[in-house]
Amino acid sequence: MATNRIIPLATDTANATHAAVTITYAANSGKAHGIWNISMTYSGGTASGGKVQLKRGSTVVQEWVTGAAATFSISFEKPVGGAINEAISVVLADGGVGIVGTLNVQHELLKG
Numbered sequence: 160m161a162t163n164r165i166i167p168l169a170t171d172t173a174n175a176t177h178a179a180v181t182i183t184y185a186a187n188s189g190k191a192h193g194i195w196n197i198s199m200t201y202s203g204g205t206a207s208g209g210k211v212q213l214k215r216g217s218t219v220v221q222e223w224v225t226g227a228a229a230t231f232s233i234s235f236e237k238p239v240g241g242a243i244n245e246a247i248s249v250v251l252a253d254g255g256v257g258i259v260g261t262l263n264v265q266h267e268l269l270k271g
Contacts, residue, residue: 168195174261176203182264183248184241189271192247193238196265199251200230206254211262214248215241243271 173180180199184192199211209225221239225231241247251262 168265168267170196170263170265172261172263174259176259177253177256178260179253180251180260180262181248182262183246184266184268186241186244186246187268188244191243191245191269191271192240193267193269194235194240194247194249194264195238195267196232196234196263197249198230198232198263199225200261201225201227201254202229202259202261203257204255206258206260208252209254210252212250212252213239214250215245216247238267238269 171182173182197211201209205227209228211223211225211231212219213221223233249262249264251260254260
């Protein structure tokens with residue numbers, strides 16, 4: 160897949176306190192998004208209801224339940240993501256009152 164790469168592999172980070180954290184990659188004409196790694200942390204206490212979702216458009220295509228775990232990471236042998244002209248997003252669930260959720264996504268944009 161590296162030969163189809165349009166932009167260099169990059170890591171995007173977002174965080175929020177007592178709220179869901181979402182990183183979204185907008186649809187690109189004639190291009191597709193690929194995700195190589197997703198990692199997250201919860202800090203500031205014990206999280207409740209932790210989970211990470213990968214979405215194509217508004218459809219959840221994969222979900223990992225992290226529970227109260229403070230950290231979670233998953234890497235893929237090949238990039239996963241959307242089809243050509245499709246938005247994708249990664250969502251970290253709200254960890255609870257006073258909990259800071261941080262989401263990191265390693266991403267690339269691929270030729271169609």
